[in-house]
Amino acid sequence: MSRRWLLSITIVCVISGLFLAFQLKVQANNNNTNPLSQKNTNLVMIIKDLETEIKTQEDQIEKIRNELSNLQNQLTRGSLQELQEQLKAARIAAGLTPVAGRGLIITIDDNKEGLKTNPQDDPNKYIVHFEYILNLVSELKIGGAEAISINGQRLVSTSEIRCVGNVILVNTTRIAPPFEIRVIGSPKLLAEITTSGELDILKSLNYPVSLQESEEVIIPAYKGDLQFNYSQTVKED
């Protein structure tokens, strides 16, 4: 057999190897950086680890805050008493204490029945979007709500209600349906403003919605941190 064929097939092989290496490299990198890749268990694990870390730190913050308020309550003499009352009111306003009172419990869920009967339809029409909750919360605030929580997350001045992919973030915590919105305030007024607004819209879109008045709605405290690094109080002359 002649040696002529050896050279040409070797050239072809070298270039093929080059191509193969390029392609393999790209594919390998692809799996690592694509956040939607199911193979990417690494990122999921990091997120889960961070979430448990946040949870433990939040618990620690709560513990320290309780200790602080206990210590403050012991100092109830003379002029300090008035300051204590102010501090207490401020803490309630900031959402740092669990509160209870008359109010409403509103639950919203995805329209699972509707999706079951129309499986070909766009599922976006049947899931609860963050805008619905945002609108509802705004209406509750107009109705004089004193404290609001969504699935156990207390809404404070820094709270967000945000859509990230297929979940909703409240206080940077992922929440999932069914959504339970607890609110303290005048039950009659709150019920009126929501049933003539967002709740009515949701009902007309066939979402399972329920509204329940309660004499004792318990709303948990905000567990996250509240740090103000940039804001400073303006001095009044």
Place this chain on the structure above:
Amino acid sequence: MWLLPILGLIIGAVIGSAITFQVPLIYVKYMSIAVLASLDSVFGGIRAILEDHFDGTVLLTGFFTNTLLAALLAYLGDRLGVDLYYAAVFAFGVRLFHNLATIRHALLLRYRQKKYQEPR
């Protein structure tokens, strides 16, 4: 004799992974077609050697035109909104398997002939 092409393949792969150059993500699709076309050429060449009608020029020109044209056609198809990509994958895929089958047949035939001739 067979060692040199295999060595070439390994050398190519080593060079490819050593170079930091990376194909931009938008061209990965066309690169994958080029890879398929080049593999097809390699197996086509092996088949031609076994069937004793190997021609170096045919192999080399076929290799370069096939890979380039495949990638270009896939690109053109994307511009035109026709998925020529799948046509190329299908064509090269079918040919690859056909070549592999022929190589297997040829090797088996040689092995049997040798075995048959040995006792004499």
